[in-house]
Amino acid sequence: MSGPARSAARADPVALSGVSFAYEEGPEVLTGLDFAVREGRALALLGRNGSGKTTLMRLLSGGLRPSAGTLAVDGEPVAYGRKGLTRLRTTVQLVVQDPDDQLFAASVGQDVSFGPLNLGLPDAEVRSRVGEALAALDIAALADRPTHLLSYGQRKRTAIAGAVAMRPRVLILDEPTAGLDPDGQERLLATLDRLRARGTTVLMATHDVDLALRWSDETALLTPDGLHTGPTAATLARTDLLRRAGLRLPWGVAAAGLLRARGLLADTAAGPRTPEELAALAD
Secondary structure: OOHHHHHHOOOOOEEEEEEEEEOOOOOEEEEEEEEEEOOOOEEEEEEOOOOOHHHHHHHHHOOOOOOEEEEEEOOEEOOOOHHHHHHHHOOEEEEOOOHHHOOOOOEHHHHHHHHHHHOOOOHHHHHHHHHHHHHHOOOHHHOOOEHHHOOHHHHHHHHHHHHHOOOOOEEEEEOOOOOOOHHHHHHHHHHHHHHHHOOOEEEEEOOOHHHHHHHOOEEEEEEOOEEEEEEHHHHOOOHHHHHHOOOOOOHHHHHHHHHHHOOOOOOOOOOOOOHHHHHHHHO
């Protein structure tokens, strides 16, 4: 690509280049990793326990610093001082798996306001962001509710609302559907769809290959021999990668293979991602 064309292209909002990381007195968890989160995509991150998913997410959000390589925001390397990390955290927000590790304030509204207040924003702007985030997560009625009286699903939504109030371009979620009942999962996925429609890029770490197939545009698979990223349907159809990542074949991919083998689905047609889509094909 020529220089002018490259400069005209917009850089990825957040990207790791040649990154390695090891915990103190331990082996390297990630080595020479290149990974970019592309604007506007729904990205699923999958891999077996201990594969480095949590480490990767914390590197992207600034919670960990690479031992080698760089983290860049909009193509510019992140400086790990106060100013650089503030810039990073207004671009990228991480919501951890257990909401009780993230919630600490007395009420829902107070908890969601913590991040914007730390940015030094005017009170009116903080109130606007809190109201916007509570509405986006469908928990506006819980603004004054003590956090210790929330259900598990409500605590999950409150933790996500706290991240959304920072108005990040990239929202990283660690196993966001874990512990939710089917209705809670559907409501959360609908919320993520609304956030994406407003321009938020979402990265979701999950062990659920069926959820990844249904929800994501792209999938990143962490395996012992490195990271493999590509379009979700094609990536999750690769049994060699799934085996190395310790994952099973999604049922939708298996169903599509059976339908094609029996001449019921064209080779170029997309396979079913949900039971409802399979039922529609049957009809």
